[in-house]
């Protein structure tokens with residue numbers, strides 16, 4: 357690919373929530389570009405709008421105003437159907453709670469997005485196995501999430517996020533529920549992923565994770581502020 | 584993978600799934616029994632009335648067909664009139680009554696029919712010799728056992744018996760010649776048949792030339808209702824009923840009963856429906872986070888809906904299959920209780936299994952399972968993703 361523009365481009369994005377009669381202005385005019393291959397950590401105090409911003413980039417929420425362009429495509433105002441397909445093929449999501457399907461094995465969890473993308477069974481099983489090997493869980497393919505440690509579950513979730521070769525990997529507090537040592541494993545996995553070419557945007561409180569990123573974006577009260 | 588996810592989710596909550604399946608099974612059994620009950624009596628009445636191929640019955644005016652106390656006088660005259668109609672092919676006058684048989688010091692009583700064995704349509708001859716002679720008598724299995732008699736034995740048969748003085752009136756010797764099964768008789772009831780003239784003679788003249796009813800068979804292609812109307816104009820002492828009319832009448836008498844059965848069936852279907860809806864709703868609410876994540880990683884709304892609907896259908900299908908078996912067992916049990924009701928012809932079934940009814944019950948249940956799954960599924964799949972995730976994270 358010879359795309360030269362930023363992979364993420366937000367222009368004067370606002371997001372208001374109605375809370376009863378009140379309006380909460382979670383994002384108050386955010387503009388942000390993320391280049392391909394970058395590794396960005398969004399940091400700031402709790403409630404400043406980090407998750408809201410990440411959800412807009414991940415196309416699981418829509419802005420009240422402003423434009424969101426991901427991989428040269430306007431995603432604000434997309435229909436549910438378009439957004440779902442866009443997420444499936446372009447976005448990898450990792451959450452604070454690992455949210456694997458408890459009834460599926462690690463391999464099946466990783467294969468799930470590929471099944472939705474209509475990959476043949478042998479292909480998706482092969483790739484799922486490859487991805488589990490990449491995150492160091494080859495020996496855990498047949499295990500259910502309940503049989504895995506927190507760190508292992510988060511690594512399965514990361515493998516699942518990578519299933520359909522996303523242009524962008526998004527993570528909301530990926531180390532939030534892990535102890536320091538396991539958190540470190542995830543931090544180094546992200547670093548390895550980024551050096552292998554994956555563009556990553558994380559939201560975090562974790563200073564170590566933020567330090568590992570190439571750039572930090574600081575937020576306060578729904579705005580991006582200078583460091 | 585959809586089905587696998589649904590299956591896995593059902594297995595995860597084994598106890599709950601099992602209870603729901605059981606609930607659906609009970610509702611299905613109830614539904615099936617109600618459908619069987621609604622159609623069973625009508626169908627078996629129809630079979631009973633049509634089985635012997637008699638199209639018109641003549642009863643004494645103002646009485647019901649099976650009443651043996653009232654009789655029609657002038658059998659030979661009526662027969663002569665009936666013979667003038669070319670549409671009538673066969674005429675079978677039947678005289679009903681009761682007899683007393685002295686066995687050692689015991690008195691055995693039985694219902695008896697006086698018929699012409701050539702044209703009778705009341706019993707199925709089983710073994711021995713039919714009533715080809717005036718002194719012959721055939722009996723059903725129940726009476727044979729009570730008498731402890733064998734074919735060829737001579738019986739002392741009387742028309743009347745006074746238990747006070749232990750005296751018989753109009754006693755006569757008859758030879759037990761064979762065994763028969765009486766179509767309109769109940770299982771636990773003695774029944775016998777002799778020639779009509781024999782029974783007339785037993786009555787000592789009071790029943791001469793009388794019959795309790797006539798069974799009339801019409802020529803092929805002739806209209807039984809027209810024959811019935813003709814009889815009504817010709818013979819004033821009888822009420823003519825065509826079997827078709829009788830069936831229609833039974834049908835109408837049973838229609839309230841059928842409506843009740845359908846209402847109860849509909850209620851049980853609705854209960855099953857609510858059960859599945861409740862279960863699927865609870866299960867979906869519990870998995871709100873999972874569902875939001877599935878949507879976030881790119882699984883379509885349709886995928887989520889299908890997965891949840893499959894759950895509902897699976898519960899309904901398994902429940903319905905178990906319910907069909909359960910329904911059949913209870914129907915058989917209830918049928919045996921109701922059929923033992925004294926005085927009922929043994930050929931009457933209250934519950935009649937019709938594959939069509941079973942299929943429609945199954946179809947209705949699976950259909951309601953789909954509908955029951957769709958509402959909670961659609962709701963779950965339509966929740967705003969980011970908000971659901973946030974709510975889950977806070978919880």
Ligand SMILES: Nc1ncnc2c1ncn2[C@@H]1O[C@H](COP(=O)(O)OP(=O)(O)O)[C@@H](O)[C@H]1O
Pocket residue numbers: 373374375380381382401402403404405406407408409970973
């Ligand atoms: N669905 C919502 N309804 C109402 N208010 C919301 C909703 N989502 C977020 N908010 C509010 O928006 C602000 C930003 O929230 P969030 O993006 O989750 O912050 P952060 O992730 O930085 O902690 C907070 O004040 C929060 O209470």
Ligand SMILES: [Mg+2]
Pocket residue numbers: 406407408
């Ligand atoms: Mg947050």
